[in-house]
Structure formats: C-alpha cells, structure tokens
Amino acid sequence: MADDVDLAQQLEQIHLDRALAFRQHESLPRTGRCHNCGEPLPTDALFCDAACEKDYQRLRRMRAQRLS
Ligand SMILES: [Zn+2]
Numbered sequence: 001m002a003d004d005v006d007l008a009q010q011l012e013q014i015h016l017d018r019a020l021a022f023r024q025h026e027s028l029p030r031t032g033r034c035h036n037c038g039e040p041l042p043t044d045a046l047f048c049d050a051a052c053e054k055d056y057q058r059l060r061r062m063r064a065q066r067l068s
Contacts, residue, residue, distance in 0.1 A: 030046065034047050036048075036052035036055050
C-alpha cells in the first residue's frame with residue numbers, strides 16, 4: 001500500500017519535472033546568442049551545441065535548488 005503511494009508520488013514528480021523543463025526551455029528568448037556561453041549563433045538556435053545546452057540546464061537546476 002505504502003509502496004503504491006510512493007510510486008505514484010515519484011511518477012507525479014517526474015511529470016512535474018518534465019513539464020517544468022519543457023516550460024523553461026520554451027520560455028527562453030531567441031537572442032541570436034548561445035544562452036550558455038554567449039557565442040553568437042548564425043541561426044535562431046538557443047545553444048551552439050548539445051554540450052552547451054546540457055551545461056546551461058545543469059546550472060539552471062543548481063540555481064533553482066539553491067533558491068528553494
Ligand atoms: Zn555555447
């Protein structure tokens with residue numbers, strides 16, 4: 001019984017995390033520069049590559065955890 005509740009809460013947390021990550025990403029303005037390193041980008045991309053995007057998300061998560 002208790003296990004079922006834990007599992008449900010975990011699943012709910014995963015959904016929340018995904019929804020939050022999606023919203024954060026969606027709300028990023030397209031500035032023509034990489035949001036992580038500030039490198040100018042030729043396209044309307046948000047980051048120069050996957051590594052920069054991962055870096056940015058990691059920093060953002062760390063910042064969010066410090067605030068909560
Ligand atoms: Zn970059």
